[in-house]
Amino acid sequence: MEIITIITLIINIVVLAIVGFQTYYTKKSFNSTKESLKVAKESIELSRIYRQLEQLPEKNAVIHVKNCLERWNDEIKQTIKYLEDEDKEKIIKLSEKKLIVKKELLDYYSYTEMKKWLAIIYATGVQYYYTSSCNYPYLYNKETEKIEYEHYLQRFKESNYYLEILLKYIDEQIPKVFLKCPAKYNTVDFLKQ
Numbered sequence: 001m002e003i004i005t006i007i008t009l010i011i012n013i014v015v016l017a018i019v020g021f022q023t024y025y026t027k028k029s030f031n032s033t034k035e036s037l038k039v040a041k042e043s044i045e046l047s048r049i050y051r052q053l054e055q056l057p058e059k060n061a062v063i064h065v066k067n068c069l070e071r072w073n074d075e076i077k078q079t080i081k082y083l084e085d086e087d088k089e090k091i092i093k094l095s096e097k098k099l100i101v102k103k104e105l106l107d108y109y110s111y112t113e114m115k116k117w118l119a120i121i122y123a124t125g126v127q128y129y130y131t132s133s134c135n136y137p138y139l140y141n142k143e144t145e146k147i148e149y150e151h152y153l154q155r156f157k158e159s160n161y162y163l164e165i166l167l168k169y170i171d172e173q174i175p176k177v178f179l180k181c182p183a184k185y186n187t188v189d190f191l192k193q
Contacts, residue, residue: 048172061110061113061114061115061118062118062170062173064107064110065114065118065121065122065125065170066167066170068122068125068126069121069125069163069166069167069170070167072125072128072129072133072163073160073163073164073167075129075133076129076132076133076156076159076160076163077160079094079132079156080153080156080157080160082094083139083149083152083153083156084153086147088140088147091139091140091147091149092140094136094139094140095136095137095138095139095140097136099133099134099136099137105126105129105130106122106123106126110122111123117173118170118173121166121169121170124162124166125163125166128158128159128162128163128166129159129163131155131159132152132155132156132159135152135155135156138151138152139152
């Protein structure tokens, strides 16, 4: 009986030593993986910053597109609020709003001169805005004096959703420090003597 107890004790000590080594190497491996992930994250961050800095010469075009998308999206959000609140007075005003012609939405010169990725975002934003705004005349039926927005509300919501996504793409490309730059003076104003 004594020999079995000693053998069991030796086996338990060996198993305990093996578990100890496994724990040590697993922890070491985990720390190594953690370090690898940290280095990968830093590398991704540096490449994003590099891409952003490459885009800076086109900053004015980016700001133009961002302003257009924000203005259109704000208008659509306001329209959604009016429709959901069934604000008849505001909906009637919207239905009387002069419809913007497609060619007035997209500044062709800017579109052809900006980087392709930005031009695609710009053109896509124009399409989402136009898809919604072209419905203004149909929100109120003058003959029946009824608000008829039910068919169009979902379209406004979709446009809002996709314009938000397009704005995120722009935010990811250009650092906020440049997009939020005070715009009282143009760069050219500082160069004049």
